[in-house]
Amino acid sequence: MFVSYAQNFEDVMxxxxxxxxxxxxxxxxxxQDPVVDSVSLAFYEQGWRGVHVEPSIYYADRLRIARPDExxxxxxxxxxxGVLSFYEIDATGLSTGDARIAExxxxxxxxxxETTVSCLTLSDILERYQEREVHWLKIDVEGMETQVIQGWxxxxxxxxxxxVESTYPLNQVETHEEWEPLLTKLGYEFVYFDGLNRFYVSKAHNELKERFKSPPNFFDNFALSGTSGVFCELLNNKLTQSEQExxxxVERGREENQRLMDTLAEREREINELQAYVEQLNNDWKVAKGDLDDANKRNNELHAHVEQLNNELNVAKEDLDAVNKRVNELEVSHTQQKTMAEEVNRELQAVYASWSWRLTKPLRLMNKYIKRLPGVIKALLLYAAGLTMRIARWFFEIALSYVRRHPKQKEFIKKxxxxWPLLQVRLYNFASVRHDQASKLVCLTSAAPEGSPDLSGCPASVRSTYLQLWEARAHAAKSWEKEGRP
Structure with missing residues (x-):
């Protein structure tokens, strides 16, 4: 469909x-403008090309931008x-070279x-395109139509x-009588007037005259572009109103969108804060869980320790009961022995108090000393003979104890x-004898006499002392029997 951009349907005709x-x-x-009220734009869209002559800098630049290939x-x-005084009225189609119209x-x-522009004649323009077929020429120069045609x-x-626009600017007074004769002389015939423009057809193309019998109508199958101010004013006003609405x-939508964006940003900020709070809670929970796990572990360890202590306490109680039982037994035995000792002591005191014991006391003393005299003499001799040996043994015992406490010195001493091989043999024999005596002492202390209390839980020194006392008691009893003591 053909789209009309012209002011008065010139492009349709x-x-x-x-x-x-x-x-x-x-x-x-x-x-003038490359779009608004343009006669050429519809043809440009159909593939036509042409030449635009425009003195206004403003519109010339717009044409160059919109039609770079023209x-x-x-x-x-x-x-x-030459040059011409040009009266420019910006953003309108009223710019003119006629001073009266400008006033x-x-x-x-x-x-x-008012500006000064270059001026050409129409013949200057046409001569540039002698080799081209010019299909239409439009002249719209705001009151200067006569001067333009005079230059043709x-x-x-x-x-x-x-x-050719054939009325004065902004009114319906026709001006064609001034210049139409010039066109007639050039071989053109008037064919149509649309109220603003007059259309002329070259006599060389009389076949085109039939196509100007009627004004634009339904059968021209065209549509309005909406850029023409006269015929589209209502539509443009409605469109402007619609655009404004x-x-x-859109502005309300933008404001609402901005409000929603602000709300969204606030919600995102709150979400971020909540996420940070949740993350902090998770971290606190992990720390608390770790502390709880440690506490549970410590509690389990304490329970295990308490259970172990309870077991040890039970064992200690059992040991204490056994010790108490043994103490009771020892107390009973001690009581019995004390009773027996008191009884023996009473009997012994009775013997000591008897006349026979008193009368025989000098004999017993004499006999005792006579028996002991050889032993005393022998002991003195042995003591004198063994003093040097005891001193040497004492020195060897100290050296042996030092070696046992300092094993690292053993190799040095052996070296x-x-x-002195003989001294070495004697020292080895001495150490062996001391070792055997210590072993024997252990055996003696471990083998308690029959009827003695259980001293397995006592230190070795206690057990050894007890055995020595036991042996001394037995030896005293044997001596009393030999001496006839009760």
Missing amino acids: LWRALKHVENGFYIDIGA TVIQSAIGSRS KHRAAGFTVK LPSEVRPWVVV FYNQ HLSR
Whole structure:
């Protein structure tokens, strides 16, 4: 479908006449904006290309940006080449080279900026494209149409269709009487007036005249672009209102979105804090669990220790009971022995108190001393003879004890004793005898006499002393029997 961008459907009428041409060529004098009210844009979209002549710097730059593959000539068109005072009214299609029209616009409240621009003639432009077929030429120069057409000298370049704006700016007063005769002389015939523009067809293409009998209508199968201010004002207003409502909704949506984002950020912050708190709780729980495990382990160890202590206590109680039992037995035995000793003592005292014992006392004493006299003499002789031996034995015992307490010195002593073999043999024999005596003492102390108390739990020194007392008692009893004592 053909989309119309022009101000007054100029492109629809031109397309109806020229749509059979593929990749046509056009020249647009006073092209203005590349989109808004553009006559050429619809053709550009259909593959056509052309030349744009625009004196305004603002619109020339916009054309170059929007149509980089087309020619844009920044210049005014007049009756002769040179320079021209140009009165520019920004962002409008009212810029003109006519000072009177510019003054009227200024009086109407428009801001008018006077500049100087280059000026070419229409013939200058057409001569550049002698080898091209120009299918349409549009002239929209805000009151300077006469000067433009005056600069169009007879030429072989004849556009098929010429469109000229034929009213004064911003009113319906027609101006074609000033310049139409010039077009007629150039071989053009008027075919259509749309209320703003007059359409002319070259006599070389009279077949196109039939296509201008009716204004734009349903059968032209076109759609409005929405950029034309006159025919789309209501639609544009509604669209603007809809856009404003949309923008308001978007703004509200943005505000709501920002609020939600802020809420989300706050929730994320709270979640992060909760996660940190949970992590701290987990760490505390792990520490507490570790402490609890340690406490349980310690408790189990304490229970085991208590159980061991209880067992040891039970064993100690059993031992204590056995000791108490043994003590009781010893106390009973001691009581019995004490009783027996008292009885024996009474009997002995009775003997000592008898007259026979008293009368025989001198005899007993004499007999005792006579018996002991040889032993005393012998003992004195033996004591004198064995004193040196005892001193040597005492020295050897000290040396032997030192060697036993310092095993590392043993090799050193053996090395030096090897020099005196006889002394070494005697020392070995002495050490062997002392070892046998110690072993015998252990055997004696371990073999308790019959009827003696159980001293297995007592130290060896106690057991040895007890055995010595026991032997002394037995020896005394034998002596008393020999002496006839009761």
